[in-house]
Amino acid sequence: MKQQLRVGVIGCGAIGKEHLRRLTDVVPETIVTGVADYFLPAAQSAAEMFHCTAFQTGEDLIASPDVDAVVVTSADPSHAAYVLEAIRHKKFVFCEKPLAQTAEECQQIIAAEQAAGKKLVQVGFMRRYDRGYMAMKHAISSNEIGAPLMIHAAHRNMSQAPGFETDYAVTRVAIHEIDICRWLLDDEYATAQVLGVRQSSRTSGEWLNPQIMMLTTRSGQRIDVEVQTDGAYAYDIQCHVVGEDGIVSLPDPTSVTKRAAAAIHTPLMTDWKDRFIEAYDIEFQEWAKSLLNGAPTGPSAWDGYVACVTGDALIRSRQTGKPEDIVLPEKPEMYQ
Numbered sequence: 001m002k003q004q005l006r007v008g009v010i011g012c013g014a015i016g017k018e019h020l021r022r023l024t025d026v027v028p029e030t031i032v033t034g035v036a037d038y039f040l041p042a043a044q045s046a047a048e049m050f051h052c053t054a055f056q057t058g059e060d061l062i063a064s065p066d067v068d069a070v071v072v073t074s075a076d077p078s079h080a081a082y083v084l085e086a087i088r089h090k091k092f093v094f095c096e097k098p099l100a101q102t103a104e105e106c107q108q109i110i111a112a113e114q115a116a117g118k119k120l121v122q123v124g125f126m127r128r129y130d131r132g133y134m135a136m137k138h139a140i141s142s143n144e145i146g147a148p149l150m151i152h153a154a155h156r157n158m159s160q161a162p163g164f165e166t167d168y169a170v171t172r173v174a175i176h177e178i179d180i181c182r183w184l185l186d187d188e189y190a191t192a193q194v195l196g197v198r199q200s201s202r203t204s205g206e207w208l209n210p211q212i213m214m215l216t217t218r219s220g221q222r223i224d225v226e227v228q229t230d231g232a233y234a235y236d237i238q239c240h241v242v243g244e245d246g247i248v249s250l251p252d253p254t255s256v257t258k259r260a261a262a263a264i265h266t267p268l269m270t271d272w273k274d275r276f277i278e279a280y281d282i283e284f285q286e287w288a289k290s291l292l293n294g295a296p297t298g299p300s301a302w303d304g305y306v307a308c309v310t311g312d313a314l315i316r317s318r319q320t321g322k323p324e325d326i327v328l329p330e331k332p333e334m335y336q
């Protein structure tokens with residue numbers, strides 16, 4: 001069995017650089033051998049920093065005999081093509097969320113992976129590796145709160161990159177709740193709806209903010225997700241699962257409590273990089289170990305597909321003003 005995986009990273013922006021550092025410093029099973037970015041200076045500076053090759057294109061990186069596994073951290077619209085190219089080369093590929101822009105592209109990925117006859121794809125739903133969510137899932141599956149009835153969740157961001165659009169509140173932001181809630185409840189969704197709400201004056205007004213996303217599961221549970229994409233007081237992620245016999249809540253990350261000036265202060269985080277730093281570390285450690293054992297065990301192409309189908313239904317419902325049904329084909333054997 002190989003002891004170290006040679007990894008190439010496509011997309012050397014914010015999270016690309018975070019994962020490069022992580023693969024270099026935190027995951028002993030990986031060595032970064034190459035980087036690519038369609039903005040070549042970004043690839044060159046990352047190559048210098050991480051002592052590896054800067055490839056001219058993502059396709060060159062994927063084809064390189066020095067790359068065993070690919071990490072896709074480029075912009076959303078480029079994900080599907082790189083994942084398909086990696087599958088064509090029968091290489092393992094970790095793709096940041098979303099897996100693709102459309103459900104059809106996800107289906108192409110699923111078809112290609114099945115034709116390859118081997119699980120190759122993992123999607124970057126890192127919250128499944130967060131200790132808080134893991135403890136919640138354990139409490140639910142060991143029946144500590146009885147049958148789960150509903151989830152109240154919130155995803156609050158302080159700002160977004162320029163060019164943000166209303167739909168991105170689903171495809172880039174709430175996509176994390178879409179994945180984590182079905183994972184926590186171990187159920188699939190039946191309907192999705194976006195509700196309107198008074199708009200925040202703390203945002204530019206170029207897109208709808210906040211939005212409330214409602215999901216129901218096949219067994220009738222209801223999930224409400226408050227999504228603030230801009231202007232929130234902190235980067236704050238909340239999740240409360242209400243069961244017949246009790247409630248489990250996502251713990252806040254540990255921070256020092258200060259008692260001063262006749263008050264108690266507990267600082268909150270402002271950035272996803274810090275809030276989920278440990279989850280990303282564990283995600284990549286587990287990914288590397290699973291590949292050395294033969295196949296990825298984390299969120300699959302099917303999970304990426306379900307997230308896209310659900311996101312499409314949410315976006316449709318904003319146009320129709322009604323709950324939209326979520327219909328899935330049968331789950332292929334590979335993802336059972």
Ligand SMILES: NC(=O)c1ccc[n+]([C@@H]2O[C@H](COP(=O)([O-])OP(=O)(O)OC[C@H]3O[C@@H](n4cnc5c(N)ncnc54)[C@H](O)[C@@H]3O)[C@@H](O)[C@H]2O)c1
Binds near residue numbers: 010039075
């Ligand atoms: N899991 C998470 O919590 C999380 C957090 C942040 C970002 N992401 C995802 O990671 C991806 C990157 O996000 P980011 O914040 O680092 O963005 P970013 O804009 O900071 O970086 C993207 C990089 O990709 C490059 N790029 C864009 N299109 C490309 C293409 N076709 N080929 C090669 N390179 C290309 C850009 O030049 C840039 O350097 C997004 O898909 C985002 O949704 C996930």
Ligand SMILES: O[C@H]1[C@H](O)[C@@H](O)[C@H](O)[C@@H](O)[C@H]1O
Binds near residue numbers: 172173176
């Ligand atoms: O790309 C980021 C990332 O996925 C974060 O986890 C999320 O909280 C942000 O809203 C999103 O913009």
